[in-house]
Structure formats: C-alpha cells, structure tokens
Amino acid sequence: MAEISIIIPSLNEETGIVDFLSSLQSLRPRCQLILVDGGSTDNTMKLASAYVDKLIISSAGRAIQMNKGATVANAPILLFLHADTLLPLDAIEQIHYATNLGYQWGWFNIKLTGHYLLSIVAWLVNKRSRLTGIATGDQALFIDKTIFTKLGGFADISLMEDIELTSRLNKLGQAYCIPSKVISSGRRWLKFGIIKTILLMWSLRLRYFLGTSPSELEQLYRKGQFWKD
Numbered sequence: 001m002a003e004i005s006i007i008i009p010s011l012n013e014e015t016g017i018v019d020f021l022s023s024l025q026s027l028r029p030r031c032q033l034i035l036v037d038g039g040s041t042d043n044t045m046k047l048a049s050a051y052v053d054k055l056i057i058s059s060a061g062r063a064i065q066m067n068k069g070a071t072v073a074n075a076p077i078l079l080f081l082h083a084d085t086l087l088p089l090d091a092i093e094q095i096h097y098a099t100n101l102g103y104q105w106g107w108f109n110i111k112l113t114g115h116y117l118l119s120i121v122a123w124l125v126n127k128r129s130r131l132t133g134i135a136t137g138d139q140a141l142f143i144d145k146t147i148f149t150k151l152g153g154f155a156d157i158s159l160m161e162d163i164e165l166t167s168r169l170n171k172l173g174q175a176y177c178i179p180s181k182v183i184s185s186g187r188r189w190l191k192f193g194i195i196k197t198i199l200l201m202w203s204l205r206l207r208y209f210l211g212t213s214p215s216e217l218e219q220l221y222r223k224g225q226f227w228k229d
Contacts, residue, residue, distance in 0.1 A: 002032035004092060004142070005073030006081050008052075009065035010035055013083045014042040020083055021051035028053070030092060032075055036065040062137065063154035063161035070145070070153055079142045084187065087140065088180035095142050098176035104147050105169050106176035107139040114186030117194050121186075130177055133170045137162040140182045147172065159218035160208045192224035200226060 006024065010017065024033055033052040037045050038060035049055050054072055058065045066080050077095060081087065088094070088108070098106050109126045112118035129135045141162065151168055154161040169175065189197040203226055204217045220226065 002075040003030045004077045004079050004095060005032040005034060005070075005075040005145075006079045007034045007036065007066055007069035007073065008081050008083055009038065009062045009069070010040065010044050010048070010083045011038040011060060012040045012042045012044060014040070014044045014047055017044050017048050017083060018051070020086070021048055023086055025051065027087075027092060031079075032073065034069045034073060036069040038062075038065050061156075061158060063156055063158075066161075067153040067156075070148060073145060076145050077142060078145050078148055079140060080137060081140050082137055082184065084185035085138060085140060086183040088182065090180055091140075091178075091182075094178045094180050098142075098178060099144070101176065103176035104144040104173055105142065106178060107135040107141050107166075108178045108180060108182040110139050111181040111183045112186040112189070113183060114190050115194060118186040118189060121189060121194065121198060126177075133175055134163055134166050135175070135177075138182075138184045141166070143169070157214035159214045159221055160205070161214075163205065163208065196224070200224065 006027070021033070032054070034054045034056065035048050035052045036056045036058050038058055045055060056068055056072065058068045070078055077099065079095065107129065110122050112122045125136070125139070129139065135141060151165070155164045157164065166175070192200070200221070204221060208214065208217055220228065
C-alpha cells in the first residue's frame with residue numbers, strides 16, 4: 001500500500017501537466033498519484049495518463065474532484081495538490097515527521113513565482129495561515145484519511161472549499177505547518193493584477209464569512225470582479 005495518496009484536480013492543464021507530473025515520478029514507489037479531471041476539452045487527460053496511477057473523470061469543481069479522488073485513495077494520508085504547484089524534495093519525509101508527532105493534518109509554507117511582489121504575497125499567506133489555522137489549497141493540504149472521511153470531505157461548494165474544510169479541521173485538532181515550501185504559480189494574481197487580486201481575495205473571504213453564497217463568490221472570482229454586473 002502507498003504511504004500517501006496525492007490527489008490532483010485538473011481542468012485544461014495541457015500546457016504544464018507533463019512537467020508537473022514529471023516532477024512527481026520519483027515519488028511513485030511510495031505514493032499513489034491520482035489525477036481527477038473535471039472534463040478537460042484539451043489534451044490534459046491524454047498527456048497525463050502515463051504519469052499517474054489512477055486517472056478519473058469527474059464533474060467539474062475542485063471540491064467534487066478532490067472528494068472523488070479520495071474515494072479511490074488507498075493510502076492512510078491524503079495530499080491534495082494543485083496542478084500548478086511543485087512539492088519540495090523532502091515533502092514526504094516532512095509529512096511523516098508531522099504525523100509521527102501526532103498531527104492529523106496540515107499544510108506547507110508557500111513560494112509564489114512570476115513577479116517579485118508575489119514574494120510579499122506569499123509571506124502574508126504564510127503568516128496568515130500560522131496565525132489563523134486556516135489554509136488554502138495552494139498550500140498543499142495533507143490530511144489523515146480517517147479524519148477526512150469522518151468529516152465528509154470537502155463541502156460541495158464552488159469556492160472556499162479549502163477555507164471551509166480547514167475551519168472544521170481546526171475544531172478537531174491543531175494543524176502542522178511544514179516549513180519547507182511548495183512552489184506555486186502566481187498566474188492567478190498576474191491575470192487580474194497583483195494588488196487587485198489581493199484586495200479581491202480579502203473581499204471574497206470576508207463576504208464568505210459574512211454569509212455570501214460560494215456560488216456568487218465564485219462568479220466574481222472567475223471574472224476578477226468585486227461586484228456583480
């Protein structure tokens with residue numbers, strides 16, 4: 001049995017999927033690689049098939065895809081990894097170190113690429129997570145499978161599924177923040193502008209906690225807008 005099941009949601013990632021999956025191949029003797037595709041219309045699935053242990057087709061939506069991947073995972077630890085995020089070389093050892101200390105879940109510190117200002121964004125993300133115990137999917141969440149199943153997995157919402165789950169996990173026990181950094185693409189921040197995206201994400205999270213529906217927030221997030229048309 002694999003030590004860790006790495007669950008990767010994908011959607012139209014053909015430009016980078018081979019390089020991304022190639023970086024994980026050295027882990028395959030110890031880890032189960034599960035790609036859950038949300039209906040890509042490009043060559044993502046064809047390109048990925050030789051690089052993963054399981055390739056699953058799913059309805060679109062990160063929460064739906066990651067939950068579906070978890071159902072076929074055969075390892076006691078689940079690691080949810082975005083297709084634009086690279087793990088540090090010692091990722092598996094660091095996760096085992098955390099679980100051997102008794103931690104049942106946690107995340108990695110993050111480094112963002114693409115612009116020098118994103119180093120400040122990453123620093124803020126890392127500080128926020130340590131202070132609040134709330135992490136995002138970009139930080140590569142790892143969770144004991146038994147706990148994940150007990151909680152019912154990710155809530156079936158179109159945005160903030162990572163915030164919602166880590167909020168529930170916090171009630172069960174303290175998280176472990178792995179100091180080694182995952183390296184994640186800053187494309188989300190660069191698409192609409194770094195400062196605008198920072199303010200947008202703060203705004204969306206605040207409105208989520210105040211009760212705005214995730215589906216409404218997801219529409220704003222996709223369009224890079226603060227308010228509906």
